[in-house]
Amino acid sequence: MTEQIHEALSRKYEAGFVSDIESETFMAGLDESVIRRISAMKNEPEWMLEWRLRAYQNWLTMEEPDWAHVQYPKIDYQAISYYSSPKSMKDKPKSLDEVDPELLRVYEKLGIPLYEQEMLAGVAVDVVFDSVSVVTTFREKLKEAGVIFCPISEAIQEYPELVKKYLGTVVPRSDNYFAALNSAVFTDGSFVYIPKGVRCPMELSTYFRINEQNTGQFERTLIIADEGSHVSYLEGCTAPQRDENQLHAAVVELVARDDAQIKYSTVQNWYPGDEDGKGGIYNFVTKRGICHTNAKISWTQVETGSAVTWKYPSCILKGDNSVGEFYSVALTRGRQQADTGTKMIHLGKNTKSTIISKGISAGNSNNTYRGLVHMGPKADGARNFTECDSLLIGDRCGAHTFPYIESRNPTAKVEHEATTSKVGDDQLFLCKQRGLDAEKAVSMIVNGFCKEVFKELPMEFAVEAGKLLEISLEGSVG
Amino acid sequence: MLTIKNLHARVEQQNILNGLNLTIKPGEVHAIMGPNGAGKSTLGYVLSGREGYEVLDGQVDFQGHDLLDMDIEERARDGLFLAFQYPVEIPGVSNMEFMKESVNTMRQHRGEEPLTAAEFLKKAKEACKQVQLPLDFLKRGVNEGFSGGEKKRNEIMQMILLEPKLCILDESDSGLDVDALQVVANGVNSQRDGKRSFVVITHYQRLLDYIEPDFVHILANGKVVKSGDASLAKQVEKEGYAFLGLDTSEEANA
Numbered sequence: 001m002t003e004q005i006h007e008a009l010s011r012k013y014e015a016g017f018v019s020d021i022e023s024e025t026f027m028a029g030l031d032e033s034v035i036r037r038i039s040a041m042k043n044e045p046e047w048m049l050e051w052r053l054r055a056y057q058n059w060l061t062m063e064e065p066d067w068a069h070v071q072y073p074k075i076d077y078q079a080i081s082y083y084s085s086p087k088s089m090k091d092k093p094k095s096l097d098e099v100d101p102e103l104l105r106v107y108e109k110l111g112i113p114l115y116e117q118e119m120l121a122g123v124a125v126d127v128v129f130d131s132v133s134v135v136t137t138f139r140e141k142l143k144e145a146g147v148i149f150c151p152i153s154e155a156i157q158e159y160p161e162l163v164k165k166y167l168g169t170v171v172p173r174s175d176n177y178f179a180a181l182n183s184a185v186f187t188d189g190s191f192v193y194i195p196k197g198v199r200c201p202m203e204l205s206t207y208f209r210i211n212e213q214n215t216g217q218f219e220r221t222l223i224i225a226d227e228g229s230h231v232s233y234l235e236g237c238t239a240p241q242r243d244e245n246q247l248h249a250a251v252v253e254l255v256a257r258d259d260a261q262i263k264y265s266t267v268q269n270w271y272p273g274d275e276d277g278k279g280g281i282y283n284f285v286t287k288r289g290i291c292h293t294n295a296k297i298s299w300t301q302v303e304t305g306s307a308v309t310w311k312y313p314s315c316i317l318k319g320d321n322s323v324g325e326f327y328s329v330a331l332t333r334g335r336q337q338a339d340t341g342t343k344m345i346h347l348g349k350n351t352k353s354t355i356i357s358k359g360i361s362a363g364n365s366n367n368t369y370r371g372l373v374h375m376g377p378k379a380d381g382a383r384n385f386t387e388c389d390s391l392l393i394g395d396r397c398g399a400h401t402f403p404y405i406e407s408r409n410p411t412a413k414v415e416h417e418a419t420t421s422k423v424g425d426d427q428l429f430l431c432k433q434r435g436l437d438a439e440k441a442v443s444m445i446v447n448g449f450c451k452e453v454f455k456e457l458p459m460e461f462a463v464e465a466g467k468l469l470e471i472s473l474e475g476s477v478g
Numbered sequence: 479m480l481t482i483k484n485l486h487a488r489v490e491q492q493n494i495l496n497g498l499n500l501t502i503k504p505g506e507v508h509a510i511m512g513p514n515g516a517g518k519s520t521l522g523y524v525l526s527g528r529e530g531y532e533v534l535d536g537q538v539d540f541q542g543h544d545l546l547d548m549d550i551e552e553r554a555r556d557g558l559f560l561a562f563q564y565p566v567e568i569p570g571v572s573n574m575e576f577m578k579e580s581v582n583t584m585r586q587h588r589g590e591e592p593l594t595a596a597e598f599l600k601k602a603k604e605a606c607k608q609v610q611l612p613l614d615f616l617k618r619g620v621n622e623g624f625s626g627g628e629k630k631r632n633e634i635m636q637m638i639l640l641e642p643k644l645c646i647l648d649e650s651d652s653g654l655d656v657d658a659l660q661v662v663a664n665g666v667n668s669q670r671d672g673k674r675s676f677v678v679i680t681h682y683q684r685l686l687d688y689i690e691p692d693f694v695h696i697l698a699n700g701k702v703v704k705s706g707d708a709s710l711a712k713q714v715e716k717e718g719y720a721f722l723g724l725d726t727s728e729e730a731n732a
């Protein structure tokens with residue numbers, strides 16, 4: 001059966017098409033002048049440029065981390081282009097009617113409707129293509145509620161005081177190698193501000209697409225939920241099928257002020273590379289949120305793409321009684337490698353965190369959970385519950401778990417449960433004996449395994465995520 | 479329905495079936511008894527096509543088709559059902575979604591319209607009642623945290639829902655108390671319609687007090703060594719297998 005599982009591990013990546021869109025792309029290479037040019041392209045104020053340049057200086061003194069359980073050839077940072085924008089975007093189209101139809105077709109093909117009347121009811125979308133935001137829908141409607149949802153490049157112009165106040169406060173410029181690089185060269189991403197006491201009237205989402213060859217995508221997202229506000233945000237990502245590896249180094253910062261709640265969901269489907277590990281996205285991402293008193297941040301991620309993933313969406317539980325949650329499904333197949341997990345930093349009293357991680361490995365892939373639970377000296381009565389489950393499909397893949405627990409407070413409680421199981425021959429036999437084919441059987445078993453996480457996704461996307469897993473697993477058994 | 483001729487099979491390099499012959503006609507109930515290691519469960523697995531069970535020789539005809547040439551799921555879709563001795567758990571997949579998928583796959587194979595959620599639910603509820611399982615079993619993960627008796631009853635419920643042509647029950651009585659045994663037996667008897675055939679594999683005669691077999695076969699060393707009617711099972715109950723003159727040291731080796 002293992003042989004059968006293996007033989008058929010041919011993948012289909014449905015978002016792998018390349019679009020012929022005329023772009024203005026910087027020559028490959030990185031130095032101060034490139035950063036100045038990016039800043040100039042975005043019409044940025046001086047303080048922003050200064051900030052970038054200091055990040056760049058930091059980056060130059062740092063070294064690429066090598067502690068993750070992943071292997072990839074050394075990245076040549078001078079071979080990457082740091083800015084690419086569709087030419088048609090230069091004139092800043094005012095509405096969708098002015099946007100290049102070729103660009104709109106990309107999203108049609110991906111099944112992302114951009115016209116408000118065609119959209120999922122109640123979901124606003126910011127669409128980022130390579131280095132620029134193409135369109136943000138429902139902005140007017142959101143504005144009525146006082147919600148700001150716009151490209152970050154625009155927020156820097158329009159809401160400089162908010163950006164200045166919060167940018168880099170959760171993920172400092174020099175936090176780590178990739179965050180420093182991002183801080184120096186980030187191009188676009190989404191900005192969200194929910195005012196005091198407001199419950200955001202719709203789901204917010206950003207859809208990222210890398211199209212241009214040899215370019216990196218360095219998006220930056222900043223979400224601020226002011227006191228007592230609520231917001232649910234989702235991001236999705238795809239990229240064309242190319243033989244070269246491409247770098248995606250994003251930073252996401254979340255600020256949940258007192259009594260605020262942020263739910264952040266990710267469906268990551270970057271191009272994973274081919275069967276032999278050729279091509280694919282290097283997804284090196286820093287995501288972190290800070291919770292003030294009674295606040296709650298919930299991360300949910302479904303990771304099915306990317307050649308290499310290095311990503312630890314984390315919560316700093318600073319305020320008393322704050323809550324952090326991390327729900328993750330990571331599926332690797334072919335030669336994919338994922339090293340992902342979370343950090344829950346308990347600083348305040350009675351802070352609570354929950355970690356549910358489901359790793360599924362197939363093919364020759366490697367799937368690692370890495371998590372830190374830190375209980376600070378003042379975190380009286382803090383609690384954490386961690387559950388890490390790994391599911392193996394076939395016998396050539398690996399599942400690894402690296403839980404780190406640091407407790408500096410005797411009243412804090414940490415629980416950790418871990419299981420590793422295999423999609424068993426006996427489970428497959430039962431399913432087949434009941435008439436199901438192997439593919440359906442595996443997809444059912446995997447979906448069952450992920451159920452705890454899927455139920456955390458916004459409804460519309462839970463269905464999507466289930467389908468995505470099905471597509472990802474297509475042909476993964478004989 | 480099913481004709482087995484000179485079937486030889488092995489598992490892990492060990493010959494288990496050594497020239498087994500058996501003919502089952504529509505509507506018949508055949509009980510297979512025999513000492514441990516006689517090859518009873520192996521017969522069920524070989525017929526259902528489980529991997530690792532290697533057929534060395536012989537022919538099996540199932541409704542005019544060469545059974546040994548069919549995939550596991552083809553055999554199932556053509557109406558061969560195996561009630562497992564040790565049903566496996568599938569965590570997180572509800573009984574409901576599992577069985578709906580299964581039932582509709584079978585229906586599709588027969589060229590019938592798939593059942594809607596509501597139609598399926600109605601049938602599932604009836605089946606639940608029949609095997610005396612509470613309705614919340616439909617929502618629970620397949621066999622997840624079920625007791626031994628509940629798992630067995632769940633198998634019978636699946637059999638009722640799938641309406642197979644040939645049912646092989648692999649020690650569906652083992653580990654059951656008298657009440658559960660009756661539930662299982664009633665489930666089986668309710669499905670006897672003169673067309674559907676049954677192979678009841680059991681170690682003990684007591685199940686056959688409730689499911690009256692048309693034929694009883696004693697299996698030893700991978701062959702049918704004696705066939706008879708229901709009275710044969712009673713004789714085994716009274717005298718053990720010794721009267722057959724079998725070398726019972728086989729039991730220890732199995």
